[in-house]
Amino acid sequence: MLDVIGQESNASFGEIEFSLPPATGPIGGTLNVQLGSGGKSFREQKVVAVTRKDQVYSILRQAIISSQLAPGEAIRKELVALQLGVSRTPVSDAINRLADEGLVEIYPQTGTFVARLRLDKIETAQFVRIALETAAIRRAAERSSAEIVQRLRDNLDRQRKAADSRDFEGFYALDEELHDMICDAAGLAGLREIAAKERSQIDRVRRLLLHYETRMVETLKEHQTIVDAIAGSSVERAAAAMEEHISKMGKMLLQLQSKRPELFAE
Amino acid sequence: MLDVIGQESNASFGEIEFSLPPATGPIGGTLNVQLGSGGKSFREQKVVAVTRKDQVYSILRQAIISSQLAPGEAIRKELVALQLGVSRTPVSDAINRLADEGLVEIYPQTGTFVARLRLDKIETAQFVRIALETAAIRRAAERSSAEIVQRLRDNLDRQRKAADSRDFEGFYALDEELHDMICDAAGLAGLREIAAKERSQIDRVRRLLLHYETRMVETLKEHQTIVDAIAGSSVERAAAAMEEHISKMGKMLLQLQSKRPELFAE
DNA sequence: AGTTAATATGTAACATGTTAGATGTTATTG
DNA sequence: CAATAACATCTAACATGTTACATATTAACT
Numbered sequence: 001m002l003d004v005i006g007q008e009s010n011a012s013f014g015e016i017e018f019s020l021p022p023a024t025g026p027i028g029g030t031l032n033v034q035l036g037s038g039g040k041s042f043r044e045q046k047v048v049a050v051t052r053k054d055q056v057y058s059i060l061r062q063a064i065i066s067s068q069l070a071p072g073e074a075i076r077k078e079l080v081a082l083q084l085g086v087s088r089t090p091v092s093d094a095i096n097r098l099a100d101e102g103l104v105e106i107y108p109q110t111g112t113f114v115a116r117l118r119l120d121k122i123e124t125a126q127f128v129r130i131a132l133e134t135a136a137i138r139r140a141a142e143r144s145s146a147e148i149v150q151r152l153r154d155n156l157d158r159q160r161k162a163a164d165s166r167d168f169e170g171f172y173a174l175d176e177e178l179h180d181m182i183c184d185a186a187g188l189a190g191l192r193e194i195a196a197k198e199r200s201q202i203d204r205v206r207r208l209l210l211h212y213e214t215r216m217v218e219t220l221k222e223h224q225t226i227v228d229a230i231a232g233s234s235v236e237r238a239a240a241a242m243e244e245h246i247s248k249m250g251k252m253l254l255q256l257q258s259k260r261p262e263l264f265a266e
Numbered sequence: 267m268l269d270v271i272g273q274e275s276n277a278s279f280g281e282i283e284f285s286l287p288p289a290t291g292p293i294g295g296t297l298n299v300q301l302g303s304g305g306k307s308f309r310e311q312k313v314v315a316v317t318r319k320d321q322v323y324s325i326l327r328q329a330i331i332s333s334q335l336a337p338g339e340a341i342r343k344e345l346v347a348l349q350l351g352v353s354r355t356p357v358s359d360a361i362n363r364l365a366d367e368g369l370v371e372i373y374p375q376t377g378t379f380v381a382r383l384r385l386d387k388i389e390t391a392q393f394v395r396i397a398l399e400t401a402a403i404r405r406a407a408e409r410s411s412a413e414i415v416q417r418l419r420d421n422l423d424r425q426r427k428a429a430d431s432r433d434f435e436g437f438y439a440l441d442e443e444l445h446d447m448i449c450d451a452a453g454l455a456g457l458r459e460i461a462a463k464e465r466s467q468i469d470r471v472r473r474l475l476l477h478y479e480t481r482m483v484e485t486l487k488e489h490q491t492i493v494d495a496i497a498g499s500s501v502e503r504a505a506a507a508m509e510e511h512i513s514k515m516g517k518m519l520l521q522l523q524s525k526r527p528e529l530f531a532e
Numbered sequence: 533a534g535t536t537a538a539t540a541t542g543t544a545a546c547a548t549g550t551t552a553g554a555t556g557t558t559a560t561t562g
Numbered sequence: 563c564a565a566t567a568a569c570a571t572c573t574a575a576c577a578t579g580t581t582a583c584a585t586a587t588t589a590a591c592t
Contacts (some may be wrong), residue, residue, distance in 0.1 A: 042315055051575065053375060079542080087577040092544080103458075108317060109544050109583040120455040127405075128398065135397035169285040188393055198460065203418075214330060231411060317545065343574080354545040360573080375553040375574050538589070546581070558592070560573090 052086050057094035059084070064103050064114055065204050071116040071263045075104060101200050116265035117205065122201070125201040130246050132195050133179065133240040139183035141230045141238040149231045150183050155181065156220070156227055163216045165195065172217055178223060182230070202249070208263070209252050225261065271492065320351050323360035325350070330369050330380055330469050335384040339527045341370060367466050382531035383471065388519065391467040397514050398461050400407040400505040401444065405495045406451035415497045416449050422486070422493055429482045437482055438473065444489060448496070468515070474529070475518050488514070 058078070063069045081091045095112055098104045102121065106112045155178050162171040167193075179199075183192040222245040229238035257264055285443050325347070329335045347357045361378055364370045368387065372378045406414075428437040445465075449458040490512040495504035523530050 022543075053575080081577095089576055089578085093359070093575095096359060096362065098367060100363060107584080109542085110585070111543060118455075124454040124456050126451075126461070127401065127457070131397045132394065136392065139393075186393075188390040189384075190390050191393070194390070194394060194464065205288035212462060319545080321551070333560055347547095355548085359545095372574075373554080375572085447574060534592090536589100536591075538587100540587070541585085543584090544582090546579105548577100548579075550577070551575080553572105555570105555572085557570075558568085560565100562563100562565080 053090035053093040069114045073114045075112045118265045128198045134242050136183050136186040137238045137242045141235045144230050152227045168210050319356035319359040331421050335380045339380045341378045384531045394464045400508050402452040403504045403508045405502045410496045418493045434476050
């Protein structure tokens with residue numbers, strides 16, 4: 001299930017202030033998504049509370065991944081807190097998590113900055129991504145069902161539409177969704193979340209590359225190859241296609257570095 | 267109950283704070299690892315500050331992994347803060363990180379508990395570990411140098427000594443070190459930290475199994491096979507040995523569950 | 533002038549007070 | 563007696579005040 005939290009609050013820094021509902025607003029306080037309304041207690045069912053820090057985290061993460069907050073840019077906790085109408089605490093908590101994720105860098109007593117891109121870190125993330133997702137797709141190909149394949153093909157259809165209408169953002173979202181679905185298809189609890197987390201660095205780069213790349217059609221073809229392999233339960237072919245697909249990013253990254261060196265560290 | 271922590275010298279804190287420059291006083295007299303500082307500014311060098319929350323995190327993590335804090339046990343933040351002589355803030359921060367890592371579970375407005383073991387989560391962690399470490403060892407085997415192999419063999423020698431003297435804890439530490447070294451040998455920035463983090467769940471299980479298992483000698487043999495494969499640059503053999511090695515844990519886990527069901531969730 | 537010491541500033545780290553919500557207990561009601 | 567409502571309790575979440583420290587700036591000194 002997708003957590004659908006703070007998406008509607010369109011966060012834009014610097015100019016427009018984003019609105020998290022006022023202190024005790026509808027989303028203020030912890031609203032918990034009520035799943036099957038059994039008589040079970042909060043603790044027994046696995047309802048994850050959507051706290052303010054979670055919302056702040058989502059908003060900031062989104063802002064960073066989408067480069068609304070540029071690499072190297074300072075993040076003033078107090079200002080963010082003010083803009084979001086919350087105290088410094090949930091902002092700090094959110095930023096701590098982002099720091100663990102490698103999206104921001106905290107220099108004690110000095111400042112917090114959106115992490116610059118580092119080729120070596122990206123290389124590692126790429127490596128991890130390939131390791132995890134080729135392993136995941138192997139399992140997925142082994143246990144693929146007609147229903148899953150159908151959902152994958154539905155996704156591809158939507159990708160095709162997005163590509164036709166040059167809808168970069170939509171395509172990107174569908175791309176993510178596809179990879180998530182493949183992780184899920186591996187049938188391992190929590191794997192998608194782990195993979196998504198390790199992909200953070202790469203997501204950021206891909207979003208930056210998005211507008212340079214005329215690669216949507218090509219990417220779509222690769223996705224089709226991948227899905228076909230899963231549909232045919234061709235384990236090795238699926239893994240190879242996935243590795244090939246993920247590896248594509250490398251060269252474009254170097255282009256990006258020469259075009260926009262300020263985004264990179266070192 | 268947290269005995270390690272409240273060992274000594276909570277007194278040194280409250281009063282002398284002002285007079286002593288290293289205000290980052292030791293917590294419970296443990297782990298104040300100060301890295302030497304060069305001429306560079308804090309921000310330029312990537313010295314990670316050892317803050318109180320870092321220390322609390324290390325202490326709690328250690329306590330959890332070693333089962334000093336048992337699965338299911340409640341963690342009272344305020345009490346922990348009191349025992350460690352710090353405020354609730356760094357304790358909360360540390361616990362948040364542990365929650366991200368899956369070692370504790372926070373139920374809002376209710377309580378914080380050491381996460382119980384979940385077979386499905388452990389299975390996923392196992393999967394991730396195999397994916398990452400077999401990929402890492404492939405790279406390591408490709409780029410192995412005489413020096414690295416030497417260090418690996420040194421580690422094995424120490425493992426042998428630990429096994430001979432039935433030093434479980436020492437053996438365990440060396441085991442971790444070996445896996446860390448292999449990750450490092452892959453030559454990817456930050457890979458070791460990522461792998462270590464994903465290993466948390468498994469580390470906990472392994473520590474629990476440690477005293478049941480008479481497997482030290484067998485494990486040592488597996489390690490030797492792995493190192494030999496790296497030394498011989500036998501990429502596939504190394505990967506296979508690693509997978510075989512990591513997979514061993516599965517059956518023992520089921521034994522543990524039947525012996526100590528209270529450690530498990532569901 | 534160049535180097536070092538003093539000081540000012542801003543921020544994260546830390547401490548502590550306050551609020552809201554989850555749960556268990558007791559009272560109340562049918 | 564069972565169901566439920568009122569209440570007490572406890573805890574994480576949140577808010578805000580305070581401290582320490584990294585860094586920039588200025589002053590003092592050789």
